[in-house]
Every structure is written in structure tokens, then in C-alpha cells.
Amino acid sequence: MSAMNTAATETTWTTKRGTLAQSASMAARSLASIKHYPAQLVDFFMIPLMILLSITFFMGGQMMGSWQDFLQYAGPTIIAMGLFFAVTSTGLGLYGDIKEGVFDRLTAMPVSRFSLLAGRVAADLVKYAWALLVVGGVAFAIGYRAEGGVLGTAAAAGVLLLFLFAASWSMVLVGLTAKSEEQIQTWMISLLMPLAYTSTIFVEIDTLPGAVQWWAELNPLTALADSMRVFLDGGTPGGEVWALLGWCAAILAVFVPLSLRAYRRKLTN
């Protein structure tokens, strides 16, 4: 180590960077690891891709007569479901972050707590967008066509990403409170899957058992699936989109404050 005069450079930076800028720095940090481990780019879309292909080809024909019809009805929403399952990675990623000492350092710095968490969510959203692009491309390649055209597809992708953003925050809380990685995986299986299967992701509401129907109506994934379909089919958006926006707002209103509280408990105990 050579001689050091730490006063050489002015280090009292006057630029005031707000919460959003700090979140962006944290998001860039989460994404920077892709440069060192580029194989992650494949990991991000493997699960939703495999879910789409296996369900479409192995079960689609049985469910709707031909897999092509099934793809046209359920392809986009199955992609949505695959990405919805992938939000577990937000919880796992945060859990891993906190296990490393880096969050101790960041917590002892004058950085907003929200940014430290939002950075992870924002980075994951970029990953979901990437996976959506790839898996959506595959769906198009095997024959899916949206009647709503480019605009409708973009709107459907938009509402999906908005929902994933909100859902990620619930995983932030899970990541901050989980005792182990296995626990996070268990959460995914036991909570996310039933949620998906009692919605209109795969099926129309009147095909569900009566007792489940009232829940299926309420299910946020029904709101998501119906909103995506209305945009993709070029229909006129209505109540389903409002229901989805309401759900997103409600999820954020609950989980952002709870996550911040969990963060305080976990890192400044």
C-alpha cells in the first residue's frame, strides 16, 4: 500500500441525489452481476419458458381440443403465471443480499431505506421484462397472434409488469422475514400456486367449482388475466383493469410499509 493522503480529492459531494436516483444506483448494482455471470440471462426466462411450453404442448390439447387453440386462449396468461412464480427470486435475492455484509454497510450510510429495497425490485423488474420479451417471442414463433396488435400487446405487457412490480414487494417482505431459503421456496409453492390455479389464467370462471367461483372473481390474478386478454384481444378495457389497478395499489399500500418496518427490525435490531 502506497502512501495515502485521503484529503487529496474533495469527497463531500454536493450533488443531492434523491430516493429515485439512489434506487437506480441500487438497481444497477443488482444488474451488474450479469456482467460477471452472464448465464443468469438464460436463468431468468427458463422457468416461464418451460411452463409455457410444457403446459401448451402436453396439456393444451386435452384442455381445449388443440394446443393451438389453447395457446391462443391461455398462452399470454401462462407466461404471466410463470413470471409471477419468478417473483420468488426477489425474495431469494434480498435474503442473499442481507446474508452478505454489504447491507450492513449500506444501512450505516445516509441512504434511504426505501431505495435499498426498491433497487432490488426495480432490477428484478428489468429481468422480468427481459424474460417476457424472450418467452413472448417464443409464443409468437409457435403461432400466437394478438388481435389487439402492437398497441394491445404493449398494454398487456404493461399491466403485467405493473402487477409483477406490486407482487415483488410482497416478496421483499418474505425475503426480509424468512428464516431460510427453503422457507421462501415453500411460500412460493403453498401460496402462489393455489392463487394461480384459482384464477382465469387457464380456464374460464364458469368451469370452476361453484365454491371457488366467488374467490376466482376476486382473485388478483383473474384481474390480471382478464386485463391482459382485453388488451390482447383488442377489446374495450373496463372493470377488470380497474380491479387490477386497485389490487396493485392495495398490495403496495400494505407491503411497502411492512417491508420497511421489517427492514428496520432486521438490520437495526
Add this chain to the structure above:
Amino acid sequence: MKYAIEVRGLRKSFGDVNALDGVDLGAAPGTVLGVLGPNGAGKTTAVRVLSTLTRPDAGTARVLGLDVATQAGKVRERIGLTGQYAGLDPNLSGEQNLVLIARLLGASRRQARARANELIERFDLAHAATRAAGKYSGGMRRRLDLAASVVRRPDVLFLDEPTTGLDPQSRNGLWQVVRELVAAGTTVLLTTQYLEEADQLADSIAVIDTGRVIASGTPAQLKQTVGGQVLRLSPARPDAAGQLAQLAEWAIGAKARTEDGAVIVPVAHAGEAQAVMVRVNQAGVDLAGFGLHEPTLDEVFLQLTGHRAHTEAEPEKEMAA
């Protein structure tokens, strides 16, 4: 301001473990306070409280006159922290780690890169600047960790066992950096398990054990308390140990003890060791060997507390988790 770091009656327990049981500490601005103690003594908890990461149950802790509990935000503006576990992102390169911290602290992209490069040069990491920090060696990681805590030059720097597990060369390099930071006006609180490290760096030392300060003062004062050095005499015949201890007490009035057949005599300086040796020589007791060395932490503890340091205890982080 008399103290840059001022701790009074600090208490913190995790479950039924009293990590801090009424700790008082003080460090004048621009000095190094060494907090010396074995694993599990409460060192890490004290650093975590002072760096706003742990809320104390009772007592006050002030950094630069700011209360860490009620003015945590202002404290964070002025401190640097190198925890016991590397505070780095293992997936980022050394340079990216430093740039991230500078950016979070408000530097522009250009300023952040300039500061990162400057620190990488100074901490001798240029050859590994673009490699993932997770692949660094222990010494390199420590240097990067320290660089990360001085991205913005802190007024108070906390170093939690900065050299544990380092080879002597890396350790000396780190000591040099700490000295330079202090020369530039930074106040440093450093925890360590090594008396030598505290002696080398600290202006004042607090010895803590099971959450309490059991001795404090300048290194010289402390060494006086525990005997500056340790003379170890191994008798040729094991049954001569008692006689050797007696001779040592006659020679310099020191209370000697026996350990593994050898006689351990605390001495204030080399002259006292010489006096003991003369007396042993006159008495005609044959020695198999002898040596003069700095007291180990264990010996300091034995002297101060009458019991051995719990060096086998679990790391404190486990307790805090």
C-alpha cells in the same frame, strides 16, 4: 467537543445474553481508541450501536456529539464502517463496489469513478480492479472493505477486527493506512483481539470482557497494570518450577504462575527480566529454556480478571442474529 466518541452506561441484551452490560468509552477527536477483548466480549455489538445498526436498550452513545439513537441519520453522514464481515457485494468488481458507494453518497458518475480509481491505486488493488470482489483473497478483501469505508472521508471510522485472519504483511499495510487516516484527522475506534495491534495503533485502550470495560488507559498504563512483558522460564527439572516462582518473587516482587510446567513472570521491562535471570543463575537452577515476549490477550485477561479469555466462544454476529 471533548470526545468524538462518547459512550455512557451502554446496555444491550439479546435474549438472556447481556452483550453490553454498562459500557463506558471515550475517544478524543483525532485519536485511536482500541477496544480489546476476546470473541463474545461485546466488541461487535458496541460497534454496531455506534454505527447506528443496533439500538441500545439503555445508556447513551454519541458520535461527534450526535446521539446515535435519536440522530442516526446525521451520524451516518459522518461515519465509516468496516464490519467484521466484509461489507462488499461479492458479485461486483472492486471498482464497481467503490463506485456504487460514491454514487449513493451523491457523487456524479465522473466523480465516483475518479474517487474509486484513486482508492484502488492507494489500496494497491489496481491489478484486481475489475475482478469480482467475491474472488479476492482475504487481505485484498479487507483492503477493499477499508477503501469502501473511506470513499467519503469519514470523521469517525469504526473498524471491527480489521486484521483478524490476515498475514503479517497485509496487517502491517492496514495499520499504515489507519495511521494515515488518523494523521488526516479521522477519529478511529478499532476492535481487536490482539494486544500488539492495540499497542501499535491506539492512543487509548479499553479492555472489555462479557459486556463490561474491565480496564482502560493508555497502552503504557495498561501494560504497567498487566506487566509490560512476560518472562517464560522452563526449568530443566519439572519439580524446580515452585522454586523458580519463588526466586522471581524475591527478585522483582512479581506474582508468578505456572503453566504447562513453565513459570510465567510478568515483568515491566527487560531490566526486571534480567534481575530475575541473575537471581535464578545465583541459585543455580538449571533451565531448559527461557523467553521474553509481549503478553498475549490471554495473559492480559488472566492478569485482569483471573480467568482466561473465552477465545473459543461463538462469533458475536451469531448472537446478534
